[in-house]
Amino acid sequence: MNLHQTLQQYFGFSTLRPGQEAVINTIMAGQSAAAIFPTGSGKSLCYQLPAVLLPHLTLVISPLLALMQDQLAFLARMNIPAASIDSTQSFEESRAVMQGVREGQIKVLMISVERLKNERFRQFIGQIPISLLVVDEAHCISEWGHNFRPDYLKLPAYCHSLNIPQVLLLTATATPAVINDMQQKFALNKENVVITGFYRPNLYLEVLPVAEHDKTAALIAEISQSPSAPTIVYVTLQHTAELVAKQLSHAGINAQAYHAGMDQDKRQALQQAFMAGQIPCIVATIAFGMGVDKADIRRVFHFDLPKSIENYSQEIGRAGRDGHASRCTLLGNQAGLNVLENFVYGDTPEPEAIKALLAQLPTNGEPWEIMPIRLANSCNIRLLPLRTLLVYLELNHTIESQYSYYGDYRFKFLASSEEILSRFNPERQAFLSAVFNGSPQARTWCQVDFDLIWQQSSGERKRVISALDYLHQQGLISLESKQMVEVYKVLQPNLNLEAEAARLYQLFIQKEHSEIARLKEMIEFFESPECLSHHLAGYFADHNAPQACGHCSVCAGKPAQLPKPSTPPLPSSEQLQHWCQPLQTQSPQPLSLHTLACFLSGISTPLLNRLKAKQQAGFAKLEQHSFNDIRSALAAEREA
Template sequence: MNAIDQTLARVFGYADFRPGQRPVIEAVVDGRSAAAIFPTGSGKSLCYQLSALHLPHLTLVVSPLLALMQDQLAFLKRHGIAAASLDSSQSKDEARAVMDGVARGEIRILMVSVERLKNERFRAFIRRVPISLLVVDEAHCISEWGHNFRPDYLTLPTTRHELGIPQTLLLTATATPRVIEDMRRHFAIAAEDVIATGFYRPNLDLQVAPVPADERPRRLVDWLRPRLEGPSPGATVVYVTLQQTAERLAAYLGAAGLPAAAYHAGLDAETRASRQDDFMAGRTPVIVATIAFGMGIDKSDIRGVVHFDLPKSVENYSQEIGRAGRDGAPAECLMLAGRDHLSVLENFTYGDTPERAAIARVTATLPAPGEDWAFTLNTLSRDSDIRPLPLKTLLVRLELEGTIRPRFSYFAEYRFRLEEPAETLVARFQGERRAFVEAILEASPRARTWHRLDLEALGRLGAERGLDTSRQRVITALDYFADKGLITLESKQMTEVFEVLRPVDDALVEALHRAFVDKERAEIERLHAMLALFEGEGCLTRRLADWFGDAAAPAHCGHCSGCRGQVASLPLPPEPAPLASMDATTLIAPLRERLASGGEAEAATPTLLARFLCGLTSPRLTRHKARQLDGFAALEAYPFGEVRDWLSR
């Protein structure tokens, strides 16, 4: 028995590896980067958890969601592995204890969000820590062709280089061949070290049985009742698109005598946690949820997953049904949805495409080439009327075009409260270090209790007195004081700093806008590809495997509606009244008046007005509290493009 087999048995209590785990772990332990493309619930996490115990230094895990971190940390704790996370829910003392454990080498695995890597104080800390392995969980987020593109993930290859991390391990459950190639290229992973185990799940029965929207609640009750009232009722997740649908449907099921709870991002954290705990413990057999539920949920005995509304993509569908039957026992996955929510899903996509004028507003703020461009994302989002996620994408595109280059991020404001008299703090140091501390205090005027650091004033004092008052040294010193309990330190307003490499002309603005429009078109095509998947003939399991490039799945699984000869036809929603019969002037008058009263009458473009009528938000609409106005979402059942074209006439 070799070393990794011994660790598998001794630490984790397993006799054998699952498919794919051994070659991934062997690659990492041998010093190579690798990628694990395994179905949901197939043991991707063990690939880094076991490997970390055979590496000399820290394993740094980047994960997109707190729920994923907490679930994996609980597993590691149960197996006696020293692991921790740094996240926004922690107190300063808790975060400091984690960082102390990492610095001493006592913590083997540290989990953080990708945003944490942009934190100036964290980067100053982690640069001093030797790291053996960077793990990227949900690694498909790095590809703009993936179903959950996160622009910040594109910075990870640069971060790996800056921190001198020798290896990377990429983990994902849902990646098409194009996305896998994109991931591999970003991290220079050899093709033979990309291990994909296939997407076929022999225990899942896939059913596409769509019904019209008004009949769907009753059909769901008829499907659930025998499964909940039998001798061994099974847990079921019902996925919906909108928060209000989750609330209404959970209430409907409850009135029918089927205990159910709603779960969505609009609930407070305590309620979400309580409802999740009740579902996990079996006290609530049915959870009606938006996609806010599921990531990182490690419940092995879910017997049913129902799509009451259309999923967002084939990848989302695969990920969501993958939460059923993780224990290997039979589970059912039912698709009830028709096309009635197609416009809602399409409109979500349209809402993230910035107007050409909005892109020009961003590029107009760039200084001359050679100068630094500093901004806070929220302010730039507000001023340009581009939502934060597409704005991050725009910044990445400007970087890829060679227009800007990221330099660093920092908190615009630092303030501290002394926990001992200033004289006592200064007296702890001698010589140049004492003069340095005196300069910090002198450049930090006090208002009542808190001192606010003025870095410009400190820079002038440093120049006058021959002191090194560089930003990195100052932040390191403040962190040291905070670690020792000498001060309480607070920071806020993350500022991004880019170097401008070349000017932006109209042609580039047009190209950037075209890239967003092309991405929008690709997302719409993905939605229609999903419809084609559900309405196609033959084995549904085989067609799903083909989407992910899995040639190993059987041609006919025998446990899907396709194999049973049930070819689906997704019902269309009732035909809405023609737009031409409506009074556009009346519908948009409340927003026009609100914009005019705020001195922004010129902002009432057809695109902004269409967003308002289709129930989509933007920073400008949020600022003007458009949700409270008559007319908001009045045309949410109509395709955004049609509404925009109608208003343009």
């Protein structure tokens, strides 16, 4: 069956959109490609159509469970056999998926990038022939992208070790720097990077300057003009979503809140009700929208500042996918800017914390085995910065990632040990006996002791896990694994800790400056005197948008100046001490200025979580102030 017959039979389309054809032809010609298409332009079809025609499995890396579930639902409707292996599944469900993949019944398998660190999964997928690796939201591989995921940096190495011949990178939000990064990391030919126009002629982009205390009234006035039109209102915080939805409801607007703090079933029901038109207005954090393919969304409001131009473009990209006129309105002021900046500052680890981490590197040639959450807690580094730090060490050839494994395996017999052993030849019987003898049984579960098994039979860990996995697949035992351990080889065991900590700290400071500059660039965009559509398209390497679109607030003669809040003066040193002293009393060691500034700014760190800082009166008291101003005031108070 040829390409267009498959397109018609499975998807009901007679033609492909511009860009889709170029990408799909590249993939079908056996080459790797990247598709840089705006939200709603059909990136997913670029792998879904080839997946039907390619001989082996298409493996899709997706950063969000919600994205996976939406795409799997679509593939099911198209009668394309697809599945995921994810954290919501029982062992029986994931075992059934693996069996379907093994037997070639599943054409598309979706996983998170973290799944590839799972020893058992790598063992399994390494035996499966794979035609294509798809990286969805591929901007995550770039430090210059808006939501860098350090584990994505390992994808080129995984691709090589799994002998995957082709890669397809998909993203809607790649600036020229990110596109260059993606090309280099996956050795893509420049001509195989397909960028379609970012410009959307049916979207009216509007920046409405509104003081913070007037935003709710302005939102109600805007929505009331057409209360039944499908609408998304984006906010930053979960409690804001609840509050704004309640205020809209009181004004007679049928609106519901949606955020990640809700029960999953409730979120699912809300999304379905919105898709069906039963709820016209959703007030949501960015947890809502990824993969939401509703064609007739007429309005997208930003009640709070988005986190970046990239986030903004993704969120407005959900409007008007049917091609009809839609309005995207930012109720703009700079009140939330300090909160966004403070989270950037809070993600920079202190030099002492970095030094504490480096001090844990073995100096005797032994492998370095870590549990990331435990390491984050012991060094007081938030988890994402910790992962970034580990990647920086890898890029500097200080450490080298070896593998991940579950530190803890246990199993229970579903058939008797005698019955299991009787199924195998004498050599395998002897090996399995050693495994069973080396796994002391409590009441029900047998705890696998790899050292004991090694002493009895020289059974390598890999062979033991393979054997247990096989018994699990056959339904003879139930196998559980937990406590993920990441193993690194230390390439520079005798580091100068001071110098290396300073080097790493500088990298974080550079990243901090880059993130703060990104926020500044976003404010400049919203206050731009030039056409918003042209400015936005240029940011994403599309230089073909009209100089003046005629459908934005600037072209309408209303360039914006975002009101700045009047920030009250910082409290007295006595007040600062009053807030900070109870926290200091709970801590066994003196708290740093950085930690106290995080506390007053409302930023959680592992140390503050341990001290139950959120229960203290001073937590987040100064969230509308600048992090650096708070830190300076604390320093002055300490010196006084």
